[in-house]
Amino acid sequence: MKIKNYLFLVLIIPLLSFTMHKYYLSLCEIEYVEEKQSIQIIIGFFIDDIELTLNKDNNTKLKLATKDEAPNIDQYFETYLNNNFKLAVNNNSASYTYIGKEYDDDIVRFYLEITDVKVLNSIDIYNTCLIRDFEDQQNIIKIYANNIQKTFYLNNKTLKALLKF
Template sequence: MKFKKVLVIILLLPLLSFTAHKYYLSLTQIEYKSESKSIQITINVFMDDIETALNKDFNIDLQLTTSKELLNNDIYFKKYLKEKLHFKINTTPVNFNYIGKEYDGDLVFFYLEIENINNVDTIEIENKILTHHFPEQQNLVKSKANKKHKSILLSAKTDKGLLKF
């Protein structure tokens, strides 16, 4: 009996020495639509991470997907994204319109649009989403313009990137 306990401890000890590692990753998808002369942007982030960041930054209690969820939470999402996300199209700074958000499982999808874009040669992006609260955060940017696909991985240390088409 004593031997079995020792054996169980020996077998379980290596398993207990490893801790779960959480990955911090967002995905930003950018697509230029020539027919509407607009850039459509979809961003997905983990719900618990964005909730933590906004709760701390704005001293609120979002409680996403619960009956106590703040009714005007789009105000905070829009303000946060305007602070953390910036674009230049063909070297010109541009503003985006916040279209809205939706929840899917443990993700939040944000929908943005940049209007009145006649052509796209370059997209410069600065993406600081979640990097202040989660230094390990990585923000993957995938784009499509002029039938070309480009991508870049941004982080807290390298939060700006240039995509050339």
């Protein structure tokens, strides 16, 4: 009987350690659409991660993606993104328009856009989203512009990425 218990523990503990490990990732996709003269941005976060951060920042319980979600949730999202996700286009600070959000299972995606970009010579991204609350947070940035595709991995040591064309 002891051998069965021992084997059970030897097999189950490694499995539990893999399932209990949490990954802290966000994915940001940036595409320059030349014919529309716009930079289109999609940022995805795990809902529970962004909820923890927003609740902490605002001393509230926002109950994201539920029927009890705060009615002004887009204001919270827009404020958070404006404080933690910044862009410079062609060496000039660029403001984006918050178009909206979409929930998909355990992910929330934000849609942003910068308009009137006639030519894209460089894009500089500053992303501190979720870094403060999650030490292992990685913010993956995928850029597609001017027939170039580039990926950057930002974390608490590297908060910026620059791509020149």
